[in-house]
Amino acid sequence: MDNGLRPDRRPAIAICAWDPGFTAWDPVEDLSGDPWSPVGARTLPVSGDVSAEALAARLSALIASGECGALLLVGRTAHPGTFRLQTRAENKSLTGAERLDHTGPGVVRATAPAAEIVRDLSAAGLTALAASDAEEDAGSYILYRILNDLPDGAASPAIGLIRAPSNVPDAKVQVAVKAAASVIARHLAPLPRSSAA
Structure with a gap:
């Protein structure tokens, strides 16, 4: 860890619960006030306390600036019983009534390693699956915006969205988010030495 003398060269993973009412994921586990971090990376918690449009812009800017090398969105699923790793997002406005981007692709694929995340969630005792159906909510909207905003030709950062069923306790949500972030890490x-802060 950083001892105050050497820069922290661990890459950052932004973790964001897009709905401020979703409190099951809390990155700060103890009185230190420091967020939990997976081995080999550091966590950059991002609050979902703004509109979906503003949050998508904020997260896209973090990725574009190089401030974080990966992103994990966290929220609820409308489906019972199973954690779902959403593997794609559709080109839809927040209301779902029209296309979000008239020149953008109809569907974009998440870049996080879905099969590996599902495997590690299962190994942690959680029921999980990779889901190609996009739920019509702010999470899908934000995922599309971020993936569609990625520059062409650059190496794609790992961007994923994990959804927790509403009937699971917060402790299981914590396990799921940590497992997914650890895979990404x-x-x-x-x-690089010149970029370490």
Whole structure:
């Protein structure tokens, strides 16, 4: 860890619960006030306390600036009983009545390692699946915006969205988010020396 003398070269994973009412994921576990971080990376908690449009812009800017090398969106699913890793998002406005981007692709695919995340969730004792159906909510809207805003030709950062069923306790949500973030962290390289903060 950082001892105050050397820069922290761990890459950052932004973790964001897009609905401020979703309190099951709390990155701060103890009185230190420091957010939990997976091995090999550091967590950059991002509050979902703004509109979906503003949050999508904020997260896209974090990725574009290089401030974070990966993103995990966290929220609820309308489906009971199973954690769902959403693997794609559709080109729809927040109301779902029209296309969000008239020149953008109809569907974009999440870039997080879905099969590996589902495997690790299952190994942690959670029922999980990779779901290609996009739920019509702010999470899907934000996922589309961020993936569609990625520049062409650049190496794609790992971007994923994990959904928790409403009937699971907060402790299981914590396990699921940590497992997903830990998988993403295994695929991140340390920051170059000139970029370490």
